[in-house]
Amino acid sequence: MNLKGFTDPRVLRRFIILMALLTFGGFTFWAVSGSYLQAPPGDYEVRQGDILFGDGKFDAALERFDVALEKSPDHRGALMGRALVYLQAERYIEAEAEFTYLIKFLKANLEPDDITGIGVYAGAYANRGTMYNRLGCRPGGTSQHFEKALADYIQALKIDEGAIEGPNLVNRIIYGTPRPSTIRLRAVYMLKQMALPEPERLLCVPEKDAEQRMYKPL
Template structure:
């Protein structure tokens, strides 16, 4: 067989395989509403909270049992500082799956931000019990793609810190350090 024909067959085979996986993992919806959900996540990551919230609301209007959309909506509302609505969405996600570690972790962040530190500690510990991998935090590739050179604090770090501070007399506690608290990352996967 001619070398050019073999090269063409090989190239087309590789392109076919790559195309299939691209379609399967970025175009094909495995869950109804998934494409809108993905677009909403892109808006959320880009800081376009208004558009993200609109998409998550659209997804949830059609698919009320979509726990990941409830979580993403809650995170969006948290970023918009709409704390009561955010808590409601976290609670809905947990109501759909009481073993949803990411929802507990992020509700812990919400509780932390609004000063409910005991509740935050409880949620962090529950999340870590359900999914110990959350203690690892974001990996190097995630940090590299977002230009974050240092490893941000994880919920395990924050839980340990809160636990130590809550044991101290109230006058000696240093629970909030806005500069460090702002580096805490959300957990979705």
């Protein structure tokens, strides 16, 4: 074997660069494939759905959440994702059914030390409350919608206030909302308005309502 070429600095440099690229590529493949193989069934599809949902591609996101549920029935991330798709698409009957199912499922199966699950549980109540609030502001909306929204907001705060507070600093930068409307602020405002005679209530404030965010704990 002729090793003379390896004494050439240019050849040696190319060899080192090639080995570095192969090592980096192999490590990246191992990390990505390892993460995929070790993730619980449905998690990968839920992450895909979350990205698509964030991009506003609701139909594609729904398809990913459906696939996740085929692999792992009652996957709470997929159930929450599907409910949020229905909510954003204004498919309120389906959204209500999905949120309610998720709430009942978590209530029956949640372990006391499941921190993430508790966050999802609180988020489901908060998001369903937002749904009822939107229904109350639509034509045909009634005071009962706002009463249901307030009850869900209060329940979410009882379960885990930290999980359903307003966006963090990164999200504030992304959304451009310096003082986001949190569930607590919304609940306090609604409680004050509900105490007024019905003709004097101001429960729909488009500028404030637009600041409401969906809650989907990871």
